[in-house]
Amino acid sequence: xxxxxxxxxxxGYVGFLTYRLLRPSQICNPSVNKASKKVxxxxxxxxxxxxxxxxxxxxxxxxxxxxxxxxxxxxxxTGDNAGPLVIKKxx
Amino acid sequence: xxxxxxxxxxxGYVGFLTYRLLRPSQICNPSVNKASKKVxxxxxxxxxxxxxxxxxxxxxxxxxxxxxxxxxxxxxxTGDNAGPLVIKKxx
Ligand code: FES
Ligand code: FES
Numbered sequence: 497x498x499x500x501x502x503x504x505x506x507x508g509y510v511g512f513l514t515y516r517l518l519r520p521s522q523i524c525n526p527s528v529n530k531a532s533k534k535v536x537x538x539x540x541x542x543x544x545x546x547x548x549x550x551x552x553x554x555x556x557x558x559x560x561x562x563x564x565x566x567x568x569x570x571x572x573x574t575g576d577n578a579g580p581l582v583i584k585k586x587x
Numbered sequence: 588x589x590x591x592x593x594x595x596x597x598x599g600y601v602g603f604l605t606y607r608l609l610r611p612s613q614i615c616n617p618s619v620n621k622a623s624k625k626v627x628x629x630x631x632x633x634x635x636x637x638x639x640x641x642x643x644x645x646x647x648x649x650x651x652x653x654x655x656x657x658x659x660x661x662x663x664x665t666g667d668n669a670g671p672l673v674i675k676k677x678x
Contacts, residue, residue: 513604522613523667524645534662536670541632542677551672553644554615561672571625576614579627581642581652583674586633 525555537561539583547585554578616646628652630674638676645669 529535539551539561550563554576557564563580571577620626630642630652641654645667648655654671662668 510601510604513601522617523665524615524661524669525667526613530668532668534658534668534670536673538673538675540675540677551642553646553672555644555669567625570615574614576616577621577623577625578615578646579625581644581672582627582629584629584631586631 528555528560541583541585544583544585548582550580550582553581619646619651632674632676635674635676639673641671641673644672 525535537551552560552563552567554563554567554570556566556570558566567578567580616626628642643651643654643658645654645658645661647657647661649657658669658671
């Protein structure tokens with residue numbers, strides 16, 4: 497029966513890939529500050545340089561934690577619908 | 588050669604799964620407001636009820652756009668390191 501081994505291995509591998517693919521939870525953040533255990537950014541309103549600032553929630557921005565519009569490419573590439581958090585202050 | 592068809596189909600399917608698994612870009616947002624083309628939340632500083640408010644960037648919060656701590660479970664489940672954006676104002 498040993499000739500079955502690669503076959504069983506193959507089935508197992510497909511099962512593993514299917515599990516990884518279908519499990520509901522995927523990582524959000526593939527690249528931002530991965531050395532950190534948890535990426536938390538604390539923004540002081542006083543430090544906001546403009547009356548309206550967009551903050552990234554797609555984790556693809558090159559200016560993270562600011563949004564640089566990369567969510568559009570991310571949404572196109574993956575079919576996602578992520579977008580920024582916009583903070584407005586009245587001066 | 589027709590007997591090869593299921594075999595070739597199987598290879599193709601594994602290739603597809605592998606591609607889906609390994610491609611770098613995964614969706615961030617599995618469940619928040621999926622009817623919307625792009626989820627953008629606009630927060631007026633004046634409407635902040637507290638001097639320090641955490642906003643969700645892991646897309647798992649039940650109080651989205653607010654953070655409810657669900658990032659901790661998300662990080663444990665997936666090995667991610669997502670965390671909230673914290674907005675502070677001095678009153
Ligand atoms: S670049 Fe990430 S939300 Fe805009
Ligand atoms: S619940 Fe999503 S960042 Fe905290």
